[in-house]
Amino acid sequence: MNAPDPGTLLAELDRECLPHLSVNAVIFGAHDGALQVLLMESAGTGTWSLPGGYVRRAESIDDAVSRVLFELTGLAGTTLRQFHTFGGPARGEAVVASALHAHGIDVPADHWVLGRVVSVGYVALVDVSQARVAPSVWASSLRWWHLADRPPLIIDHDDMVQRALVSVRSQIDDLLIDTNLLPPTFTMPELQRLHETILGRSLDRRNFQKRMLELGLVERLPDLRQGVRRKPAYTYRWSASVRPTGESA
Amino acid sequence: MNAPDPGTLLAELDRECLPHLSVNAVIFGAHDGALQVLLMESAGTGTWSLPGGYVRRAESIDDAVSRVLFELTGLAGTTLRQFHTFGGPARGEAVVASALHAHGIDVPADHWVLGRVVSVGYVALVDVSQARVAPSVWASSLRWWHLADRPPLIIDHDDMVQRALVSVRSQIDDLLIDTNLLPPTFTMPELQRLHETILGRSLDRRNFQKRMLELGLVERLPDLRQGVRRKPAYTYRWSASVRPTGESA
DNA sequence: GGCAGGATGTGTACTGAGTACACTATGGTC
DNA sequence: GACCATAGTGTACTCAGTACACATCCTGCC
Numbered sequence: 001m002n003a004p005d006p007g008t009l010l011a012e013l014d015r016e017c018l019p020h021l022s023v024n025a026v027i028f029g030a031h032d033g034a035l036q037v038l039l040m041e042s043a044g045t046g047t048w049s050l051p052g053g054y055v056r057r058a059e060s061i062d063d064a065v066s067r068v069l070f071e072l073t074g075l076a077g078t079t080l081r082q083f084h085t086f087g088g089p090a091r092g093e094a095v096v097a098s099a100l101h102a103h104g105i106d107v108p109a110d111h112w113v114l115g116r117v118v119s120v121g122y123v124a125l126v127d128v129s130q131a132r133v134a135p136s137v138w139a140s141s142l143r144w145w146h147l148a149d150r151p152p153l154i155i156d157h158d159d160m161v162q163r164a165l166v167s168v169r170s171q172i173d174d175l176l177i178d179t180n181l182l183p184p185t186f187t188m189p190e191l192q193r194l195h196e197t198i199l200g201r202s203l204d205r206r207n208f209q210k211r212m213l214e215l216g217l218v219e220r221l222p223d224l225r226q227g228v229r230r231k232p233a234y235t236y237r238w239s240a241s242v243r244p245t246g247e248s249a
Numbered sequence: 250m251n252a253p254d255p256g257t258l259l260a261e262l263d264r265e266c267l268p269h270l271s272v273n274a275v276i277f278g279a280h281d282g283a284l285q286v287l288l289m290e291s292a293g294t295g296t297w298s299l300p301g302g303y304v305r306r307a308e309s310i311d312d313a314v315s316r317v318l319f320e321l322t323g324l325a326g327t328t329l330r331q332f333h334t335f336g337g338p339a340r341g342e343a344v345v346a347s348a349l350h351a352h353g354i355d356v357p358a359d360h361w362v363l364g365r366v367v368s369v370g371y372v373a374l375v376d377v378s379q380a381r382v383a384p385s386v387w388a389s390s391l392r393w394w395h396l397a398d399r400p401p402l403i404i405d406h407d408d409m410v411q412r413a414l415v416s417v418r419s420q421i422d423d424l425l426i427d428t429n430l431l432p433p434t435f436t437m438p439e440l441q442r443l444h445e446t447i448l449g450r451s452l453d454r455r456n457f458q459k460r461m462l463e464l465g466l467v468e469r470l471p472d473l474r475q476g477v478r479r480k481p482a483y484t485y486r487w488s489a490s491v492r493p494t495g496e497s498a
Numbered sequence: 499g500g501c502a503g504g505a506t507g508t509g510t511a512c513t514g515a516g517t518a519c520a521c522t523a524t525g526g527t528c
Numbered sequence: 529g530a531c532c533a534t535a536g537t538g539t540a541c542t543c544a545g546t547a548c549a550c551a552t553c554c555t556g557c558c
Contacts, residue, residue, distance in 0.1 A: 020267045021367060057365060061336030085334040085369050087310030116306060118270060120334050120367075189506075206508070207546060214544090230505040231553040438535070455537070456517060463515090479534040480524040 009105055010113075017054035019112045022119045023065040024052035024157070025080060026164035027073070029128035029144055030181060030197040036128060036144040037161060038073065039153070042099035049154045050161070051142070052119065065122045072142065074132030079178035080122040083167040086156055087118040123164040125179045125198070172198055173217065177238050187225050187233035191218070217242055258354055259362075266303035268361045271368045272314040273301035273406070274329060275413035276322070278377035278393055279430060279446040285377060285393040286410060287322065288402070291348035298344075298403045299410070300391070301368065314371045321391065323381030328427035329371040332416040335405055336367040344403045372413040374428045374447070421447055422466065426487050436474050436482035440467070466491055 027038040039048045053068035055061055062080070070076050097114050100107050107114060133142050145151070147165075152158065168175055172195060176182070181194060192208050212218050219239040224232035237243075276287040288297045302317035304310055311329070319325050346363050349356050356363055382391050394400070396414075401407065417424055421444060425431070430443060441457045461467050468488040473481035486492075 018269045018365070018367065021270060055336070055367070058338055060338040061334065061367060063338070064336075082334060085310065085331060087304070087313075087369065089307055089309045089312070116267070118267065118304070118310060118369075120336065187506090204546070204548085205506080206548085209507085210509095211545080226554095228505090229555045230503095231507080231555095233506060436535090453517070453519085454535080455519085458536085459538095460516085475525095477534090478526050479532090480526090480536080482535055 010100075010107060010111070013054060013113070016056050018057060020115075020117055021055050022052050022117050023055060023061055023068060024050045024086075024119050024121050024160060025065055025069050026050055026083075026121065026123045026161055027069070027075075027078075027131070028123070028125050028147075028164070028168060028198070029131070030125075030194055031128045031144070033193065033197050035147045035197055035200065037147050037150060038126075038131065038133070038142065039145050039150060040072065040142040042096070042154070043102040045098040045102075047154050048145075048151045050157045061120050065120070069124075074134070075126055075130065077180075078124045078126055079175070080124045081167070081171070081175070083121050083123050084160075084163050085118065085120045086160060088156060090116065119160075121160045121164060123167055125168060125175055125181055127180045130180060169199055173215065177217070177242055178244055185221060185223070185235040185237050187235055188212070188218075189233055191236070259349075259356060259360070262303060262362070265305050267306060269364075269366055270304050271301050271366050272304060272310055272317060273299045273335075273368050273370050273409060274314055274318050275299055275332075275370065275372045275410055276318070276324070276327075276380070277372070277374050277396075277413070277417060277447070278380070279374075279443055280377045280393070282442065282446050284396045284446055284449065286396050286399060287375075287380065287382070287391065288394050288399060289321065289391040291344065291403070292351040294344060294347040294351075296344055296403050297394075297400045299406045310369050314369070318373075323383070324375055324379065326429075327373045327375055328424070329373045330416070330420070330424070332370050332372050333409075333412050334367065334369045335409060337405060339365065368409075370409045370413060372416055374417060374424055374430055376429045379429060418448055422464065426466070426491050427493055434470060434472070434484040434486050436484055437461070437467075438482055440485070 025038075029036040029038065038051060040051050041048050051069060051072045053064070053071070055064040056067075059067070062082070065080050066076075066078070069078060069080065097107060100113075128144055131144075133144070147161075150161070153161070176191075176194065176198075182190065188209050189205075191212065192203060192205065195208070196202050216239055218236040221235045221237060223235050225235055226232050274287075278285040278287065287300060289300050290297050300318060300321045302313070302320070304313040305316075308316070311331070314329050315325075315327070318327060318329065346356060349362075377393055380393075382393070396410075399410070402410070425440075425443065425447075431439065437458050438454075440461065441452060441454065444457070445451050465488055467485040470484045470486060472484050474484055475481050
């Protein structure tokens with residue numbers, strides 16, 4: 001699906017993918033203390049939506065969302081978690097039509113991509129700087145938005161963002177370990193700031209550190225983070241017991 | 250879908266429903282202190298599975314699972330909660346073939362019902378005595394099984410049961426209010442036994458009562474439950490603040 | 499070289515939820 | 529009326545979470 005051939009794209013879609021089913025990814029990033037979400041703009045319509053795509057016939061939905069995310073953003077090895085499936089009766093996928101038209105793709109009015117689509121929602125936390133944010137076949141642009149400033153989204157994607165946010169906040173301890181939001185070693189204040197950004201509230205330093213250590217999530221390293229114009233901080237890494245076996249991808 | 254007409258059933262399915270998508274319901278009941286699960290047997294194969302069905306084109310997935318449950322069991326007004334979507338690449342739906350054959354329905358080998366199907370899982374708690382347990386077009390028999398004694402299930406349905414169980418146990422306070430597992434008024438020991446059955450462990454009476462009252466879930470009524478060969482117990486009902494507005498369906 | 503500023507490191511006390519636990523009260527049965 | 533089974537009730541402990549203040553270290557400026 002790299003070459004946007006107007007004629008065959010739709011045929012390939014029908015042949016390769018499950019109809020009426022899509023996956024969407026709510027990708028959160030943290031930058032400068034603000035929570036961001038990755039959105040794409042449908043060419044032609046100027047409307048914004050979550051990255052998403054269709055599921056190939058021999059591919060699990062978990063694999064599908066990873067592949068789609070990679071195709072759209074270059075992000076790989078991201079831990080995506082399913083949080084909800086959206087299956088309202090008329091989700092208004094018709095906005096897809098103008099986007100496809102803008103690419104010279106004519107879709108019969110009764111084609112399923114314009115009709116009812118059930119979507120499985122996934123959520124992930126990623127490093128803003130590592131996402132190759134580039135337009136693709138399906139999107140004229142792709143960029144990070146501050147969560148609070150995001151434009152209105154198509155269909156029920158605003159609902160997806162809300163639910164995804166609740167989901168990541170409730171699983172933050174688990175989720176951060178698998179992400180590349182932090183370098184292999186990090187300081188406690190860095191970790192705390194990340195938590196604060198995701199949770200949207202400030203935390204007490206002493207309680208935070210105590211909790212991280214009591215939960216056995218991180219272990220202190222002998223090195224200090226030098227070269228900053230303040231007191232150097234200890235560095236930490238995820239402890240072996242929680243670290244994913246293969247480091248990261 | 251009430252009349253099992255072999256010729257048209259499959260055609261109707263294709264016309265009316267979304268292909269490659271199904272819903273499954275994990276229905277738990279409590280009886281005699283044991284947790285039960287409602288399973289159906291595919292005619293001809295002797296294999297057991299969760300009740301499930303397909304989603305109509307203009308119907309939300311939430312509505313679909315309610316409808317399917319009603320068609321198979323006569324249960325209505327049940328609160329079904331989505332807990333996970335199962336989308337493995339090869340879920341082995343081929344077992345469906347023999348069941349259909351047993352009904353004289355010939356399915357082309359490449360039809361989607363025999364191939365890859367993504368399934369949205371829902372869970373509910375219901376009163377065992379209120380389910381009309383009767384065979385239907387798709388099932389030669391339908392019955393309650395003690396959770397621990399259940400037969401092996403097709404495809405990934407065992408996984409569904411496991412996840413559903415985790416889900417109901419974590420939401421038990423919420424879920425019980427909407428069910429008809431208890432009469433409009435009930436005693437504290439009755440409520441406790443129900444919790445114990447679902448959680449699969451015993452609870453301390455004093456702590457249990459304190460918690461229910463502190464959470465404001467129930468309110469005590471002036472009446473006592475008489476006519477039993479022991480000390481009469483106070484009766485309770487769900488407090489107005491948690492009770493669903495329309496009583497029950 | 500000394501001092502001010504800013505961020506880091508640390509421990510104790512309080513609160514609330516959950517848990518462990520024993521005795522009294524009541525009604526029915528024999 | 530004695531026995532039995534079950535229901536009603538309160539206190540003490542533990543753990544997690546939260547509130548909170550002061551000493552330390554480095555940098556940069558004077």
